[in-house]
Amino acid sequence: MDLNSKGYESLLRKRIDDIDASGHNGIDGVYRKNGEYFIVEGKYSGSASLNSANPATKLPRQMSDEWIQPRLADAVGADLAQDIVFDGYIRVLAKVAPDGSVIYRLINESGRVIRGAAGDFIP
Template identity: 45%
Template sequence: MFDIGRELVGELENTIQEIYDFSKMPLESNLTLSECKDYWDQQFNDYFDQNLDDVLVIDGSEMNGIQNLLGGREVVDTGNDRELSKEEKIDKQEKELASVESGEKQFDKKNTHETGNYGEMKTDQYLREKAYERISKDMVTDIDETGHQGLDGVYYNPEGKPQYIIVDSKYGSAQLNLETKDGKQMSDNWIDNRLDKAVGKEKADEIRMEKLTNPDNVGSYVSHVDAEGNVKLDKLDGDANVIEKDVNI
């Protein structure tokens, strides 16, 4: 199987077009144009069957009309230049957690970067099991992944109580930051200044409106993840003070 970069797409299109241009030229005086085209179609198919294992692979999503020229031949995107789908990210995260927890992949529990990533992934997994969908960006899928700033996770479940959950994940004995330029971490002001980046302006405004009209439908929590991977949620008030421990969502 060949991996053809996007820089070769134009050249490939030209080659394919040349083959079809030849199909317009009679090969023998007793062949019709239609028969010539059928002949070149077969030559084209035989070439790809023998040389490309019947599959054309192109980096990225810019096919530039090649799929049409291929007449239905399967075209596979290698995914090197594309964003993973939500389902692919979840699958990757689940496999990473399984690898870490089985000991197949090393996990340094003294490394705050790795423990932070592990905590976020376990919180994602825990809330998925509670039928909450992660709607915030920057899902962590690798224990070694570069950390990100801002909200750890925003989740939604139309049947949930509350429907929207905003969470900061802490591993082990880690605690919320009491002093930031926007006030205490996970306070209403701190969350509001990071909500647009986490979910986009439109969704952030929906959450703000829901909090104004139905305050019980939006909740903020701190997630505590222990060394065994157990997750417990503490509910917070607008000042990021714990008002209920070990909440059952």
């Protein structure tokens, strides 16, 4: 993600080098800038999209509050996770194109990408 180069502070306790590695908590990025918190899901352009809820496994929709909050303490530590949930956070989808450019879109509390200009996010 190019958010670090745009002044966003990464808050992840452990850098993710391989999203398929065992123990990956599912949260790709947690950042802070100007007192706001951002939960970021990275996807590569093409068919990659946010995962739907799975009733069989009871897994909630990816990037919904129900999906984020149980994973947050593992990503940033319990105390900071509590602060983030209390203060609120902005959900962002970062779609990476083959040329390395990134398009950012906002995600609502249900884990759905916000369509149109309302979903534009320019870091």
